[in-house]
Amino acid sequence: MRPISPDEMRAVDANCAYFGLAPLQLMENAGAALAKEVRKRAQGRKIAVVAGRGNNGGDGLVAARHLAEFDVAVFLIGRSREIATEEARWNWEILARLGFDLREVRDSTDLEALSNYDLILDAVFGTGVKGAVRGLEADAIDAINASNKPVVSVDVPSGIGTDRSVDPAVTVTFHRLKEGIPGEVVVAGIGIPHQAEFFAGPGDLGLVVGRAAESHKGQNGRVLVIGGGPYTGAPALSAMAAFRAGADLVTVAAPENVSGAIAGYSPNLIVRPLSDDHLSPDDLDLIRGLLPHHDVVVVGMGLGRHPATREALAKIIPECERVVLDADALLPGIPLKGIITPHESEFRRVSSIKLPPGRVQRETLMTFARDMKITVLLKGEVDLITDGDVIRGNATGNPGMTVGGTGDVLAGITGAFYSRASPLRAAVAAAFVNGTAGDLACQEKGYSLLATDVIENIPAAMNF
Numbered sequence: 001m002r003p004i005s006p007d008e009m010r011a012v013d014a015n016c017a018y019f020g021l022a023p024l025q026l027m028e029n030a031g032a033a034l035a036k037e038v039r040k041r042a043q044g045r046k047i048a049v050v051a052g053r054g055n056n057g058g059d060g061l062v063a064a065r066h067l068a069e070f071d072v073a074v075f076l077i078g079r080s081r082e083i084a085t086e087e088a089r090w091n092w093e094i095l096a097r098l099g100f101d102l103r104e105v106r107d108s109t110d111l112e113a114l115s116n117y118d119l120i121l122d123a124v125f126g127t128g129v130k131g132a133v134r135g136l137e138a139d140a141i142d143a144i145n146a147s148n149k150p151v152v153s154v155d156v157p158s159g160i161g162t163d164r165s166v167d168p169a170v171t172v173t174f175h176r177l178k179e180g181i182p183g184e185v186v187v188a189g190i191g192i193p194h195q196a197e198f199f200a201g202p203g204d205l206g207l208v209v210g211r212a213a214e215s216h217k218g219q220n221g222r223v224l225v226i227g228g229g230p231y232t233g234a235p236a237l238s239a240m241a242a243f244r245a246g247a248d249l250v251t252v253a254a255p256e257n258v259s260g261a262i263a264g265y266s267p268n269l270i271v272r273p274l275s276d277d278h279l280s281p282d283d284l285d286l287i288r289g290l291l292p293h294h295d296v297v298v299v300g301m302g303l304g305r306h307p308a309t310r311e312a313l314a315k316i317i318p319e320c321e322r323v324v325l326d327a328d329a330l331l332p333g334i335p336l337k338g339i340i341t342p343h344e345s346e347f348r349r350v351s352s353i354k355l356p357p358g359r360v361q362r363e364t365l366m367t368f369a370r371d372m373k374i375t376v377l378l379k380g381e382v383d384l385i386t387d388g389d390v391i392r393g394n395a396t397g398n399p400g401m402t403v404g405g406t407g408d409v410l411a412g413i414t415g416a417f418y419s420r421a422s423p424l425r426a427a428v429a430a431a432f433v434n435g436t437a438g439d440l441a442c443q444e445k446g447y448s449l450l451a452t453d454v455i456e457n458i459p460a461a462m463n464f
């Protein structure tokens with residue numbers, strides 16, 4: 001199985017907390033798993049736990065409690081009042097109350113005692129380490145390496161990926177294999193079920209808009225919406241949703257007869273009228289002129305099914321670098337690319353596949369996405385999202401969202417996120433935000449909610 005990256009692991013942690021699996025529970029399981037591995041390897045009675053002030057240190061503190069049958073001492077790097085997380089502090093307090101051998105390391109001479117132990121548990125840093133390692137932490141890593149004792153690293157060798165790291169005999173890593181760990185590695189389960197990696201949560205949003213996002217400040221995306229014709233509201237809903245999901249600029253290219261109405265939805269929208277009352281090949285020059293000024297194109301909402309519109313789409317879509325296809329862009333003869341956001345009958349329309357029930361459905365969807373080299377966001381009671389390699393689900397949302405326009409909102413959010421993230425990450429986060437905004441709208445309005453209520457709740461859903 002592919003190793004998990006630190007930002008993906010943080011996303012899994014955040015989703016676990018969202019599903020109610022608290023960080024303290026995971027820390028307890030991590031510490032217990034560590035103790036089990038240490039017990040297998042301990043050759044003497046004396047164990048030193050070298051703990052940093054983050055959650056990696058916290059795992060070490062839990063292990064110390066589980067290893068109480070040994071002579072165990074904890075070397076905390078720094079002062080206990082500087083412990084950075086609630087969970088680590090909680091575990092420190094337990095050990096303190098129970099009279100465990102706790103030492104606060106204030107300078108490198110305090111680390112000399114490590115040579116008196118038979119085994120060292122390295123819990124200085126885990127996946128939260130950043131930048132260069134200096135000061136006491138650097139001294140601790142050096143002292144552990146100089147000890148010539150068997151070292152068991154907690155989750156990852158402390159300092160991995162920085163200028164200085166522990167060289168352990170074995171690493172007990174949690175939940176899944178992490179990238180680049182040298183030496184023997186044991187993967188230990190800490191009670192995270194596969195379902196917690198399947199269902200979308202706020203961690204997935206963090207991968208798109210949080211500190212681990214694949215974007216830089218000020219690059220929140222320029223979205224071009226191509227839609228409207230028989231329906232004026234649809235492209236306006238997509239455009240407003242893209243704005244609320246963080247797009248910096250949104251342009252709507254819409255048929256000339258409805259462009260005024262669309263501009264009327266909001267002064268924030270830039271509207272470029274098409275040449276006629278439907279998209280046609282006559283508009284290709286206008287669209288080609290707009291493409292270089294936008295990062296993502298969201299197309300299909302309310303466009304109608306005029307043959308000239310299909311002909312134009314067949315030319316435009318292959319020229320879009322990143323594109324989200326919805327509604328009337330999901331028709332036979334129009335090429336598939338980027339992210340498609342069909343419901344079941346639209347999916348059948350473009351794929352000629354009637355999705356089977358149950359688990360086979362997921363396989364079928366993955367194969368289709370893989371073969372077509374696209375990402376599919378299949379809307380349903382549980383949305384399914386796949387790029388052919390990974391499949392995810394989203395259970396946010398409610399029956400009130402069958403009201404018209406919520407699909408347009410989802411397409412707009414997807415477009416905004418796609419400017420900053422991979423198609424899979426963008427689609428997963430968009431499904432989560434759209435459903436959460438719908439759930440918040442439902443709390444206010446019950447099942448008489450409207451698509452515009454969902455849009456108004458996007459900012460709150462993005463704060464989850």
Ligand SMILES: NC(=O)C1=CN([C@@H]2O[C@H](COP(=O)(O)OP(=O)(O)OC[C@H]3O[C@@H](n4cnc5c(N)ncnc54)[C@H](O)[C@@H]3O)[C@@H](O)[C@H]2O)[C@H](O)CC1
Pocket residue numbers: 009013023026027030052053054055056057058059084085124125126127128129130131132133134137154155156174175190
């Ligand atoms: N689901 C899980 O896998 C669980 C993992 N747990 C453990 O938590 C750590 C990650 O914890 P976190 O608090 O995010 O970070 P660290 O403990 O690795 O360290 C952060 C700590 O260190 C400071 N810091 C960061 N870089 C430096 C530096 N260069 N110099 C000095 N100080 C630095 C930072 O400010 C923080 O205070 C994971 O690896 C697991 O071991 C959970 O316990 C269980 C669930």
Ligand SMILES: [K+]
Pocket residue numbers: 056122123124125126153154155156157158
């Ligand atoms: K460690």
